[in-house]
Amino acid sequence: MDIRLLGPVEVWTSTGRIGLSATKVRTVLAMLVLARGHVVSDAKLTETLWGDEPPATSNAQIQTYVSRLRGTLGAAVEIRRQSPGYVMATGTARVDLVEFETLVSRGQAASSAGRAAEAAGILRDALALWRGPALSGVTEYLGDAWRPQLEEAKLATLEDRIGADMDLGRHDELISELIGLVATHPLRERTRGHLMLALYRCGRLAEALATYREHRGILAAELGIDPGPELEALHRRILATDASLALPARRATPRPAVAEVRGADVRPTHLPPDIADFTGRQREVTSIGTSLAFGTGPEPKPRVVISGAAGVGKTTTALHAAHRALGEYPEGRFFVDLRGSRPRPADPAEVLGGMVQWLGVPAREIPYGLDARVRLFRSRAHGRRVLVVFDDAADEKQLRPLLPAGTGSAAIVTTRRRLTAIEGVRLIDLPMFSAAEALDLLAKIVGRGRVAAEHAAAERIVASCGGLPLAVRIAGGRLAAKPHWSLCSFADALADGRSRLTELALADLEVRGRIEDSYCLLPEPARRAFRLLALLDAPRFGVWTVALALDATIARARELVEQLVDARLLEAVNEGRSPNHAWYAFHDLIRAVGFDLAVRDESSEERWASLNRLFRPADRTLETG
Known part of the structure; x- marks a missing residue:
């Protein structure tokens, strides 16, 4: 027992x-x-x-x-x-x-x-x-x-x-773990000393000294004291490049090879960097942190699924929460891009092949077949404190075999769909930014002085972005790159609905492209529904309106509109007492993409026919079946 x-x-x-x-x-x-x-x-x-x-x-x-x-x-x-x-x-x-x-x-x-x-x-x-x-x-x-x-x-x-x-000369492997521990426990001087020494032995002298200065500043601000004598002594020895601090001869066992996975981006033992200007999401980050720290409960492991529309900040939220929890998972941190919003999502068997290689399994010993790789991965990960961030999951079928089993492991999943069929997960649906959160992010990127000087224009900019974090980030990036632009002139450019999507593009960030990724994954009937419904100039509409616009039965209209809801291209609002009485609404930027697609891909005759059915509904009898 x-x-x-x-x-x-x-x-x-x-x-x-x-x-x-x-x-x-x-x-x-x-x-x-x-x-x-x-x-x-x-x-x-x-x-x-x-x-x-x-x-x-x-x-x-x-x-x-x-x-x-x-x-x-x-x-x-x-x-x-x-x-x-x-x-x-x-x-x-x-x-x-x-x-x-x-x-x-x-x-x-x-x-x-x-x-x-x-x-x-x-x-x-x-x-x-x-x-x-x-x-x-x-x-x-x-x-x-x-x-x-x-x-x-x-x-x-x-x-x-x-x-x-450290005595075995593994300082280079320890840096990412130590950075996470110092962030979680900033007052522990022994941990900070380990990080300083590891950085010094890796030739990162400036970072080692900066780590000491950061600690001294924290102590002075919070406690009004100086670092302890042992840490001060280590600091002096690093400044003097004391020869006795030189790294010992390496006696470590061979390090497992880093996986090269076709179809997925796997980065073992570390995560992509946290977002320095991360804004808002306090309730969601706290909820994720609670799951990661206390979620073992009666379940064997914590699992968190973050869903939301394209550009709403799912990946940045997941990474921010993961970096806050690094100290809880010292034995491995994976980041896996599952490519779920792209035409060819990552194959689970290939992803598992890379992950078990990192866990020490030679490539020649990796079995063929998904089921065998699932068993191998879960046996290797069992009992380890491992955190995996699965970014952009396509669906439950892709994700289910990848989830680690056994106590100690955790997974954060981002997806545009609500993966409600995965057992034992905490589901977090990210909303759009509030006006205050959007304005705060813009100020962090552009500069608070510049925003304060043209506050009304800044409010117009974030209003044109509709609370979509990606749009706010792009707008801020463009303004930061053009310090001679006035916020007022840029707000005027965004106010023009015909050019708004063109303005919201910067380098590899583009609102239009992110939304079209979701659109391209839909079957053609749902894509047609998206295009024609985007022609409606209404804040919201019901399933009867959808049926008229698409020349479809009520049942078929409800089926198509729910496909758009699942793809996060349409939002269900103010739901009524039955599915036939639900209301739906577009985000302004998503509607703009749909409108452009309708102009591009629908003939003028079809566009007019759809609108004519709305304005002359008496000419047509709707069928409910």
């Missing part, structure tokens, strides 16, 4: 996980285990279960919880009444916290004896026991009392493991 505290509080046997559904039952179990054979008093149990307001029946309820534990755990452990409370003997049961402490002790002994490779391996095994924040699923009183010291033990062990890897 396994009793697990380093993550969600769970009990496992050879047949699977034992159900401990009640928070208070898990809390009693954790308290008895943490007592390590000492008596836990009734008073302490009551305080930890209910705080300052216990019920009158608290003693009876505690007896019930203990009785339930005895029945669930059976003879593997012993829980006995010993005044003034209860005591547990874990017997032969394996407790992950005890195993963690044993491995840490062995790893520290190996490190002290100069056996760095052995120490790194043992400490890595110790850290692999962690499945998320310790003591998840217990009362806040127990979590607040114990979680800080357990998390401190984890961080100290992680620093020991990094120290052992």
Whole structure:
């Protein structure tokens, strides 16, 4: 039997996980285990279960919880009444916290004896026991009392493991991990010292010194103190290019080859850089962070799916959230472009082939066939703290075999579609920016002084962008590249609907192209519906209007319009009591793309015929079937 505290509080046997559904039952179990054979008093149990307001029946309820534990755990452990409370003997049961402490002790002994490779391996095994924040699923009183010291033990062990890897000359491999840890724990001086030394040994002297200056500034601003003597001493030695800081001889094992995957862009062990001017999305980023940190729950791993229209900022949001969580996933970070909005999405089998190569499988040992590669990838990723960002997923069929299994792994998925058929995910639908968020992003790109000087014009610019982050970024980029332009003149150019899409293009960023990517993936009947509906000059319309415009039955019109909703080219608003009474609306920029496509691809006769059916509906009888 396994009793697990380093993550969600769970009990496992050879047949699977034992159900401990009640928070208070898990809390009693954790308290008895943490007592390590000492008596836990009734008073302490009551305080930890209910705080300052216990019920009158608290003693009876505690007896019930203990009785339930005895029945669930059976003879593997012993829980006995010993005044003034209860005591547990874990017997032969394996407790992950005890195993963690044993491995840490062995790893520290190996490190002290100069056996760095052995120490790194043992400490890595110790850290692999962690499945998320310790003591998840217990009362806040127990979590607040114990979680800080357990998390401190984890961080100290992680620093020991990094120290052992540094002794092995692995400084170049550690930099991305250390950057994430420093960002998550900016006051930990040992971690910052590791980063400074790793940067110095990689010939990045300026960055090593900048890391120290950043730390000194944080301490001065937040605490009014200077860095500790050890970090100051390291800083002086780096300034003096102390010869004793030179890298040791390399003794690391061969590094797995980086995968070269046809049809997908895989970047192992690191993510693309975070967006420096990331704006808004506080609620969404917080929700993703909660899932990544606490999402192991009853599910084996956290999964987040971010959906939204083209250009709404799905990838930037995913990367920003992933960079904030780097410290939680030190054993691997993947970024995979699944090319779902392009004509040839990435093949899952090819993606898996590259990912298992990075996880150490030689190319000659990778099996053929999707199912075999799925099994291989999940077995290799099992138990590792791995975070994968799958960008631009096409659909559930493409994504499902790629999701990592086992505790410790997490996935953030971006997609234009709502992938509601994937099990156990947190679905986040990104809306358009508010006017304030759009104006804030424009100011970050163009400069706050320039925006303040022409505030009314800036408001007109973001209004023309319709809250689409990509459009705001392009507008800001064009203005930043042309400091002699006035915001007023650019706002006038965007106000002209005929030239707006032309103005919203910069280098490889283009609003029209992003929207047309979604359009091109549709079947021709849905593309025709998009073109003809874009001719409507109405803020919103119902399915009856769609049927008239397309010369279709109500059922067929509803089918086509829902395809446009699924492709994020149309939005369902103010839904009525039945599908026949739903209302639909275009985003202004999406409508503009559709209008241009209608002019290009529909004859003038067909355009006029569609509009004529709307203005003379009496000439036609609609069919509902």
